[in-house]
Amino acid sequence: MSHYDYFAAARRTYIGQWTAVGATAHFCRLVERSHPAAHDVLEIGPGKGWMAQRLLAQGRSYTCYEPNAELAAGLGALGAVVKRQSVPPLDEPDACYDVFLASHVLEHMATPDRAYLFVSEAYRVLRPGGVAGIVSPDYSHWGRDFFDCDYTHVYPVTANRLRQLMSDAGFSIEGLYIRYGNFGWFPGAALDAIVQVASGVRRYLPSDSYRLLKASLTFHANVIALGRKP
Numbered sequence: 001m002s003h004y005d006y007f008a009a010a011r012r013t014y015i016g017q018w019t020a021v022g023a024t025a026h027f028c029r030l031v032e033r034s035h036p037a038a039h040d041v042l043e044i045g046p047g048k049g050w051m052a053q054r055l056l057a058q059g060r061s062y063t064c065y066e067p068n069a070e071l072a073a074g075l076g077a078l079g080a081v082v083k084r085q086s087v088p089p090l091d092e093p094d095a096c097y098d099v100f101l102a103s104h105v106l107e108h109m110a111t112p113d114r115a116y117l118f119v120s121e122a123y124r125v126l127r128p129g130g131v132a133g134i135v136s137p138d139y140s141h142w143g144r145d146f147f148d149c150d151y152t153h154v155y156p157v158t159a160n161r162l163r164q165l166m167s168d169a170g171f172s173i174e175g176l177y178i179r180y181g182n183f184g185w186f187p188g189a190a191l192d193a194i195v196q197v198a199s200g201v202r203r204y205l206p207s208d209s210y211r212l213l214k215a216s217l218t219f220h221a222n223v224i225a226l227g228r229k230p
Helices: 005-009 014-034 050-057 069-078 112-125 159-168 185-202 210-217
Strands: 040-044 061-065 081-083 097-103 126-137 172-180 221-228
Touching: 014 050, 014 097, 014 126, 014 172, 014 221, 040 050, 050 061, 050 069, 069 081, 097 112, 112 126, 112 159, 126 159, 159 172, 159 221
Parallel strands: 040 061, 040 097, 061 081, 097 126
Antiparallel strands: 126 221, 172 221
């Protein structure tokens, strides 16, 4: 087994798959509206490749960083340029991309300094006018599930912390959103409230409740930030 093999081998439920694909499409639409003329796209941690498929189908130039061998092979089969290494830093020249994407990556940074370096590297590789789109679990909603669901979750992210981090790196914040899986504020917030109650019950179950944990993550809130390089 190697890094992220557990994630690579995981199989989503039908609802989980529908939620992940829908959330990805929503994120892409936000970025596309912010920079419709973008051609050169860099994604960090593309996972199963849902954004890669969409962006390659649009005829955009797409490069990604994916350290896991199985996931990297699948992305290469789609036609992506894949670099098998962890970040930061980024092995890229300055100002060479129009869009930088990172969905569920920032929370894996080991320290605030690493998180700052990650976002600063995004700023460095973007051309003037370029857009960075970052999605992370909102720790203020996830609570203990933030750490329990993934042993590599280290850096807690909230909307305010992400705004501060991106601003310090030089970005002008153009949008900050909360999204509950594939749902907006309503019915997302209502579903998440129900899930929070179920999560409280789950903690007292005597048996392995990992499937219940996965189900609850489907409706937890994520923060989406869009920042532009002046």
